[in-house]
Amino acid sequence: MNSIEFPVLDQKTKNSVISTTLNDLSNWSRLSSLWPLLYGTSCCFIEFASLIGSRFDFDRYGLVPRSSPRQADLILTAGTVTMKMAPSLVRLYEQMPEPKYVIAMGACTITGGMFSTDSYSTVRGVDKLIPVDVYLPGCPPKPEAVIDAITKLRKKISREIYEDRISYQRENRSPGGLLASVYHLTRIEYSLDQPEEVCIKVFAPRKNPRIPSIFWVWKSADFQERESYDMLGISYDNHPRLKRILMPESWIGWPLRKDYIAPNFYEIQDAH
Incomplete structure (x- = not known):
């Protein structure tokens, strides 16, 4: 405990002053409310049952598990990651807003574990796919070790500099702050050893964004393009039914x- 005694704040605002820096305020607010996205693939993930229980009380650190990457700023990976899982993991990480952090939990996640020597489909370390902030070895790590990893991550966040974080976000944003429509295509043939995957990104300006629709090539793009229009305002030319799909018109x-x-x-009516 810190032996320094701080004066008690007066109830009157004019006699009470709290001074801090923008770095400390920003870091304190984020480290006190990390929202993790739990990416568990195998046995290590069972330890989270104890973490969420009353004994270890995962929530006392402000950790609120989320099911959407758009609401999370921390991803906890646990278990073996295979080549087939890799694209989905990278996609989830890219969908998380900055600043974001990663904790790699367990030997299989960090190095491939027991599968690293003779498995052709295992990724030898999740850091080959996404950047890792804290490594948590073990098979599996105990719940106490997960709490320790969270504590170390909180200390790391407390030392971050606001200017560095802003410059990183500017360097890694889409070109010119443009909106992007991303298409993930997969080619499957019996003559191929494994499917061929292609990712196509089409950028559009924020003001009146318009992109040609691929509905007439791929009919299943109907709902995806309508959702992009509904949530981001991207208009898809020649789409037969371009209207809102989640929000009311x-x-x-x-x-x-x-x-x-x-x-x-807003009074929600006729949502469809």
């Missing part, structure tokens, strides 16, 4: 844009 704005201003109140 009377909704104003595009909810997943960073510049979206949420209304104080």
Whole structure:
């Protein structure tokens, strides 16, 4: 415990002053409320049953597990990661907003574990796919070790510099702050040893973004393009039914844009 005694704040605002820096305030708010996305593939993940229970009380650190990468800023990987899982893991990581962190839990996640010597399909370390902030060895690590890893990550966050974080976000954002429509295509043939995957990104300006629709080539793109239109405002030319799919037609704005201003109140009717 710190032996320094701090004066008690006066109840009157004019006699009470709290001084800090932007770095400390930003770091404190983030390290006190990390929202993890749990990516468990095998046996190590069973330890989270104890963590969420009353004995270790995972929530006391402000950790609220999320099911959507867009709401998470920490991803906990546990278990073996195979080549087939790799694209989905990278996609989840890319969908997380900055700043984001990764904890690699267990030997199989860190090095491939017992499968690293003779398995052709195991990824030899998740850090070959995404950057890792804290490594947590073990087979499996105990719940106490996970708490220790969280503590070390919190210390790392407390030392971050705001200016470095902003410059990193600017360097890694899409070109010119453009909107992007991403297509993941897979080619499957009996003559191929494994499917061939291609990722195509099409960029559009934020003001009146328009992209040609691929509905007439791939009919299943119907719902995906409508969702992009509904959430981000991207118009797809020649789409036969370009209308909102989640929000009502009377909704104003595009909810997943960073510049979206949420209304104080909306009465949801005729949502479809």
